Amino acid sequence: MPDSRKLRSQDWFYSLEYYSFARRAYLRSEGLTRESIQGKPVIGICNSWSELNHCNLHLRDVAEAVKRGVWQAGGVPLEFPTISLGEVFMKPTTMLFRNLMAMDVEESIRANPLDGVVLLCGCDKTTPAQLMGAASANIPAIMVPGGPMLSGHWRDQEIGSGTDMRKLFDLYRIGKLNEEQFAEVEGCSARSNGHCMVMGTASTMASIAEALGMTLPGCAAIPAVDSRRKAIAELSGRRIVEMVREDLTPSRIMTHEALENAITVDMAIGGSTNAVVHLIAIAGRLGIEITLEDFHRISQKTPYIVNVKPSGSYLMEDFFYAGGLPAVIRNLLPLLHRDCLTVTGKSLAENVAAAECFKPDVIRTLDKPLSPEGGTLVLYGNLAPDGAVIKHTAASAHLLQHRGKAYVFDQYYKMLEELERDDLPVDENTVLVLKNGGPHGGPGFPEWGHIPMPKVLLKRGITDVVRISDARMSGTSFGTVVLHIAPESAIGGPLAAVQTGDEIILDAAARRIDVTLPPGELDRRLAAFERPKPHYNRGYGKMFLDHIQQANLGCDFDFLRALK
Ligand code: FES
Numbered sequence: 193m194p195d196s197r198k199l200r201s202q203d204w205f206y207s208l209e210y211y212s213f214a215r216r217a218y219l220r221s222e223g224l225t226r227e228s229i230q231g232k233p234v235i236g237i238c239n240s241w242s243e244l245n246h247c248n249l250h251l252r253d254v255a256e257a258v259k260r261g262v263w264q265a266g267g268v269p270l271e272f273p274t275i276s277l278g279e280v281f282m283k284p285t286t287m288l289f290r291n292l293m294a295m296d297v298e299e300s301i302r303a304n305p306l307d308g309v310v311l312l313c314g315c316d317k318t319t320p321a322q323l324m325g326a327a328s329a330n331i332p333a334i335m336v337p338g339g340p341m342l343s344g345h346w347r348d349q350e351i352g353s354g355t356d357m358r359k360l361f362d363l364y365r366i367g368k369l370n371e372e373q374f375a376e377v378e379g380c381s382a383r384s385n386g387h388c389m390v391m392g393t394a395s396t397m398a399s400i401a402e403a404l405g406m407t408l409p410g411c412a413a414i415p416a417v418d419s420r421r422k423a424i425a426e427l428s429g430r431r432i433v434e435m436v437r438e439d440l441t442p443s444r445i446m447t448h449e450a451l452e453n454a455i456t457v458d459m460a461i462g463g464s465t466n467a468v469v470h471l472i473a474i475a476g477r478l479g480i481e482i483t484l485e486d487f488h489r490i491s492q493k494t495p496y497i498v499n500v501k502p503s504g505s506y507l508m509e510d511f512f513y514a515g516g517l518p519a520v521i522r523n524l525l526p527l528l529h530r531d532c533l534t535v536t537g538k539s540l541a542e543n544v545a546a547a548e549c550f551k552p553d554v555i556r557t558l559d560k561p562l563s564p565e566g567g568t569l570v571l572y573g574n575l576a577p578d579g580a581v582i583k584h585t586a587a588s589a590h591l592l593q594h595r596g597k598a599y600v601f602d603q604y605y606k607m608l609e610e611l612e613r614d615d616l617p618v619d620e621n622t623v624l625v626l627k628n629g630g631p632h633g634g635p636g637f638p639e640w641g642h643i644p645m646p647k648v649l650l651k652r653g654i655t656d657v658v659r660i661s662d663a664r665m666s667g668t669s670f671g672t673v674v675l676h677i678a679p680e681s682a683i684g685g686p687l688a689a690v691q692t693g694d695e696i697i698l699d700a701a702a703r704r705i706d707v708t709l710p711p712g713e714l715d716r717r718l719a720a721f722e723r724p725k726p727h728y729n730r731g732y733g734k735m736f737l738d739h740i741q742q743a744n745l746g747c748d749f750d751f752l753r754a755l756k
Contacts, residue, residue, distance in 0.1 A: 204305030245278030247315035250385035257422035261429020288636025297325025314338030319397035320470035327477040337398035339416035340508035341386035353388030354668025386416025392667030396463035403457035405534030413516035449529035459494040459566025462503035464667025472746030479754035495561030503585040514554035518547035573704040578678035591672040592700035629663025630680025642669035676743040689717035
């Protein structure tokens with residue numbers, strides 16, 4: 193029996209019951225000697241590796257580096273899998289399964305003889321799911337995101353995941369790229385392991401994990417295939433063993449102030465609109481209330497300073513060479529809670545004391561921002577009583593104050609067919625409206641909000657119109673797109689009442705999205721609303737529909753939020 197400070201794992205391995213002996217015996221069946229395990233902290237390596245998730249495909253190699261570090265520091269590493277969520281493979285959407293993965297992470301940690309855990313993530317939803325699960329389990333945890341892919345290149349063009357791929361796809365739709373050229377693009381737009389290499393949701397959430405203090409400094413932006421990714425994984429393995437000894441748990445790190453820091457960083461990097469939903473959900477796991485108004489308040493005082501697509505010009509590889517998140521945090525220190533504790537055991541400010549920016553056009557200073565306000569704007573109005581968001585830094589400036597006639601789609605897949613019509617009655621002033629894209633409607637809150645541009649407009653050289661929905665959009669997307677309208681149309685939110693021909697007003701300056709109707713007409717239409725048949729009547733899908741919360745509440749299950 194070891195005499196060190198009591199470790200959680202000792203309840204599994206060193207109690208008086210028969211099963212303690214059995215557990216030691218079966219652990220030794222993995223080929224470990226008694227000396228290599230006795231009295232040592234057991235460190236779980238929570239791995240979202242999967243061949244169904246290309247973004248996380250290198251995480252087994254990363255896990256080996258973590259194991260080295262754990263052994264070096266005197267711990268015992270044990271790697272375990274969870275469900276993995278591959279953004280572009282899963283249907284109808286990975287968001288349907290984020291909470292399932294969070295439950296898998298939480299229960300795998302809770303049920304096993306672990307003293308600490310290293311979280312290996314990458315693709316969009318794997319990062320928030322692990323943070324949510326680790327927050328609920330609340331044993332010492334450190335995150336190692338897998339890092340972004342190398343920059344894409346096609347001929348003389350740099351291609352950013354999603355962002356430029358969508359533009360090239362539109363050129364293909366209108367015949368400006370031929371089949372052969374399109375096949376070339378397909379072969380070189382995702383050229384290495386790692387997640388999307390623009391400031392999409394994956395890069396945003398990795399940056400947020402670092403801003404929260406849940407990764408070692410500099411971890412977010414190291415390219416997936418850079419040798420320094422494995423080096424930081426090894427260091428993280430070493431550090432988690434020390435964190436166990438210090439009992440440095442997620443609830444000590446992810447405080448209200450740390451969450452506000454994460455929102456500030458999200459605004460400064462022009463982060464994905466999905467971060468709004470995920471951060472509210474993570475806060476909910478910790479019993480901390482973060483609302484859309486917190487995003488608005490912080491957005492107003494936070495300049496947008498990271499010049500990375502889709503809002504800016506560069507890619508994540510450039511961001512890494514420019515100094516990555518430590519350089520951003522250093523620039524932002526006047527706006528941050530500097531003393532927040534991080535996984536290093538030091539404060540956020542201490543972590544970045546020596547950080548430098550090497551490319552001032554990529555990471556701007558506060559007095560030379562790309563925009564004086566943050567990247568995400570929160571809207572309200574008679575169409576969104578509980579809120580909506582728009583990434584105004586990635587929108588067309590001339591459309592942010594706009595009045596136009598609605599053209600309404602009720603169903604996403606039918607909409608895709610209609611958008612190819614040469615006689616679709618739309619013009620540059622039309623407001624495209626998509627219903628049934630929310631948590632209940634999609635189902636699962638899919639990334640349908642970036643409604644593709646109608647072919648008839650692309651042929652006229654028009655590349656953006658106002659688009660509104662209760663869906664999300666990929667963090668790699670761009671355009672004048674109002675998202676996350678709550679309450680959603682499928683449960684009778686006001687969006688359900690909008691009809692083709694209604695006048696819609698987007699007033700970003702006043703933070704409003706409204707439909708102009710005669711007095712009483714909106715209520716009359718909503719009184720006649722009939723809820724569509726639920727998508728599921730059994731299994732996980734039914735549980736999802738029974739317990740999912742709306743976008744403004746973070747879309748967690750009601751029973752997973754921490755009780756106050
Ligand atoms: Fe995984 Fe974009 S598809 S991050």
